[in-house]
């Protein structure tokens with residue numbers, strides 16, 4: 001029986017594929033590009049993960065790309081081809097999805113909810129009743145601010161901070177409904193938090209959320225004085241600007257290195273009985289938003305951001321900075337924690353030490369990781 005992976009050309013899927021291939025597995029990648037192009041992109045993405053040379057050189061023997069349309073009936077395949085594919089599979093890792101926080105909701109619904117339903121249909125068609133591993137997100141907890149989020153919690157009552165979160169919540173709901181329809185269906189839902197790496201990323205490698213944020217901050221840093229002029233700001237004292245961001249001084253985000261996360265995912269997915277099991281793949285210690293903002297300040301030294309709970313009448317410059325840092329500003333009010341009992345037990349069992357709290361230097365490296373040498377500016381200009 002074989003392993004299929006969706007989203008292998010993406011940030012999470014490429015790290016996971018690297019881990020599966022390094023473990024001696026062969027994989028079938030379900031990709032939307034034509035196979036030759038998808039293989040080229042996968043090779044680049046795997047290289048960016050630091051995959052060993054043997055993994056990269058043996059790709060023609062270990063990876064079979066199959067072109068699919070995730071959100072079409074039978075994944076866009078002709079009936080017999082769909083059944084042949086389904087019958088080969090013992091496990092399906094479903095990592096594909098749209099991750100833009102503010103992507104149009106109908107596109108998110110198509111890719112994240114419809115796409116998940118089609119992957120589940122593939123599993124239902126398979127003679128071996130493949131085990132589905134559905135990569136969700138810890139952020140299905142939505143707008144909930146406080147308390148401990150349990151691994152079985154799936155509750156829309158707090159509302160959602162982004163359309164992305166809501167689409168991932170709906171995808172999990174679709175998984176639960178599907179499992180109830182037949183007695184032999186098995187799904188493991190994995191809910192990672194924000195996944196990042198401090199590895200420098202080659203130009204066309206998949207980006208993680210901090211790499212995207214870091215590239216935007218870098219552009220802002222380069223604008224220097226033009227930023228102040230555009231928004232009619234008057235620098236204070238030594239040429240600095242101070243702007244407010246909505247949030248709480250004690251806000252904290254859960255951010256996890258992808259290298260630990262993908263190992264953890266593989267540790268957590270074990271043969272299981274029918275039904276759904278859900279695991280948080282999270283850091284044991286939340287990172288204070290203030291620590292992340294200090295790292296952001298290093299990227300744009302002339303810009304001071306400070307969190308404030310009561311911010312009336314945001315200025316155009318403040319609204320602009322919010323669009324730059326969508327994730328951080330949306331989540332600036334969160335103080336919730338995530339249960340990680342299953343991962344604690346799996347780490348214990350394998351003698352793995354949980355990751356240390358993330359330092360400011362590590363966070364800065366994650367922000368700088370997506371800057372290619374041509375685009376990076378060594379020191380941000382002052383206005």
Ligand SMILES: NC(=O)c1ccc[n+]([C@@H]2O[C@H](COP(=O)([O-])OP(=O)(O)OC[C@H]3O[C@@H](n4cnc5c(N)ncnc54)[C@H](OP(=O)(O)O)[C@@H]3O)[C@@H](O)[C@H]2O)c1
Nearest residue numbers: 007009010011012032070095096097137192193194195206
């Ligand atoms: N990155 C994080 O911090 C994070 C944290 C928690 C959960 N997750 C979850 O992890 C999964 C992957 O995220 P990521 O960060 O790796 O995103 P990513 O780098 O943008 O990769 C997304 C992958 O999904 C594929 N894809 C998207 N829409 C598709 C469609 N309609 N049909 C076929 N393939 C499609 C992409 O294919 P192409 O390469 O062809 O575009 C790509 O391989 C998502 O489900 C996300 O919710 C991510």
